[in-house]
Amino acid sequence: ATRTGPYANILQNLGIGMRGSHKHRYQVTDGGMLLDSAVPHREVAPGSWHGPSPNLKMLIRRDFPATGDFVLRVRAASVAKRNEELPASYNKKQRQTLLMGEEVVSSGQGAITVTAAQATDLYLLLLTDGRLVPNNTSKMERSAKFGFDLPARDVYHVDVVTTAKTVMRRIDMNLEVVGTSGRLKHRFRKGPVDRERVEKKALSVESLGILDLPKGQGALQLKWKGGLSVERVVLTPLAKNHAIRRERAEQLTRSKSQATKSDKRQPVLQVSLGNRTDDGQDARRFDSIQPIKTPDGKMANYEFFGRLENLPVPQVDLAELSNLANIMVLTVWNGDFVKDQKQPGSRVLVESMEFEAPYFSRWPPASHTGILFDSPNKGDENVYTREVLQRFLRRAFRRPPRAREVDLYHAFWKSVRGEFKRYEDSVKEVLVAVLCSPKFLFLAESNAEKKTEQQREYELASRLSYFLWNSPPDRRLYDLAASGTLRKSLAGETRRMVGDPRVRRFVESFCDEWLKLYRHKEMQVDVRQFGGFTRFVKEDMARETYGFVQHCLQKDLDLFTLIDSDFVMINQNLAEYYGISGVQGTEFRPVKVTREMGRGGLLTQGSFLSGHSDGRHAHPIKRAVWMMERILGESPPPPPPNVPGLEQKEKDARLTIAQQLVVHRENVSCRNCHQKLDPYGLIFEDYNGAGLLKSNAGKNPDTRAKLPGGTVVDGVTGMKAHILKSQRKGFTRSLVEHLLVYALGRDMSFVDEPAIERIVAAVTRRGGSMRVVMEEIVQSPLFLQEQPVELGKKEDRPDATIGRQER
Structure with a gap:
């Protein structure tokens, strides 16, 4: 209607x-x-x-x-x-009713017979000679109900006694338990008509399957599209030792156990x-x-x-x-x-x-009152617009605006005011122009030789805020910059900002750049091969990495916890995917793991392992390059021009990936690169393309590799031990460099080497915790925009200006 x-x-x-x-x-x-x-x-x-x-x-x-x-x-x-339900039907056909000529002479113990004469609700059927006979020859579906009254719920074989087929075509018969989900299907196959049996109206017995039937009165609805007549339906209880009875008993036991677990969900x-x-x-x-x-x-x-x-x-x-x-x-x-x-x-x-939608928590919304605020000068558009611009420019440029900047935008407003009927629209036009300014879009630095200490403070506030929070300075940072005390308060402000929930913005943005999490997000894992890999597992893998790094940072753990940890940050969904028991709920939390579980630290997280695969198989070369660049801070050798991929003969399914790479290294143009790369990738061969441990994990000889320096490591566990023993400075330096690249928005060069070495030395001297790394970076000459200091020298000198686009 x-x-x-x-x-x-x-x-x-x-x-x-x-x-x-x-x-x-x-x-x-x-x-x-x-x-x-x-x-x-x-x-x-x-x-x-x-x-x-x-x-x-x-x-x-x-x-x-x-x-x-x-x-x-x-x-x-x-x-x-909802309790787990036992199956309502089984497509297991075991005929229990026997015929002697045209008489039913044998049924199983306790059998219940419902004859055609007892059937009700006949549709396109006639009761003739004790049988339900189609009233015409059409292919229309006919139906009848066979009532029953059972002393108890039980499981029954269902047999139907019919006459011979009168048509060649296939006949599908469907049986439904009225009011439940129990259903059975049976197919009378296509074939020639046995005229002799048809003329004699001979009977036959077909098993439809097994049904779970409720106690008391009920009904079975039988449907078929003509071509034969039905004489009766026979229900026979399953034998006490029947396999399905045992199966249901076991299922009930499991269901009770599952119900106990579900109570905790x-x-x-x-x-x-x-x-x-x-x-x-x-x-x-x-x-x-x-x-x-x-x-x-x-x-x-x-x-x-x-x-x-x-x-x-x-x-x-x-x-x-x-x-x-x-x-x-x-x-x-x-x-x-x-x-x-x-x-x-x-x-x-x-x-x-x-x-x-649209939704406003209040009216007028904060986006309006934050710009067009109450003022005694609101009746004077000229004066009020200057006040609006002064406040807005302060927020947009993250510093007090200069008088000439206010004059510039105020003059622009006056030039366009006549084009708009509403005052608000004219102001909006000017604010759009402000937001198009490089002073808003970029973290622009003033001329190093001419900037005042006050300018340095405001620029430092923006640099620090966009580094740790990916957002403009809050009121506290702004006030410290205005009072000229921010630089003296850097250590304390760093601790405050790292402890704030907004540091998650830094963690996610930095991890995406440092650990190349974009590869994980873009990777299409073959779900036919890895059925458990869903979009929710994929999202939770990234959250695992973010949560792990954030936990290490906010709990001020040793920076080498990033390499090897006795815990993982997971929720129930990811724990079940990894095969870790005892974790319930959607929230991420630290969960203790043993070495046998093959988890702990960044090197065993699914975001890295699945992101550096081809969606079906592990990719040792991608993993090796990631390992060298992101963890060890080493530059992998560039491939020669027009380097070939693995030849078809090298992709022999009978060869392991390690053996394929041996064949690949026989190519002279590939040998030097792969001798350095391959060991760093083969150590991860215990993990498949979806980030899961392989069935032979811990027993795979291919994970034993000889590193370029001659050290032999056995799998990821051996690599972790090697880093903790021999590559501590290398990892510290790699982390510091990637943090500096992120914080400054530019690559490092040879002129930055002394300052980087100084940060690494200070971090090592102070114990190497995560917060120490952050404090040393924000107090470094590089972050403060001062001349890098050579080792052994104390003086700081002004450096050139650096601009960085806001994230």
């Missing part, structure tokens, strides 16, 4: 969907939608994603904004877990927004995971915030009239992931979903 009323157009473009959800993992109730723990979808085709199963979608067609902040509100509660809500596509949805998660901590059955509201420009919002095509186009999808699921459909996990009840 066509909707009417003031919101008819909007309401007809709203909907809900369960696309991609397994039908047994959700349930519609009077109180809302029940969602079991989600099973991640395997994304075989790139871009094809249905979301985890089950998931609840809000569908909005055409009538949605494309820009601005928004909030998705979900009202939900945790509820009692905590349901969580995760959400995504995206565009409906023909093969799924192009969607991305937003905001954080929110655990449901209220008691079972107690509803609560959960809010998820996002920015539409940061998500794959559909591009509306008004010429596309299909009802399945131009649809924005908002999805919610229970993110307490399980690995297969047989595990119910935890359960949530979603009562409602509400989408609000």
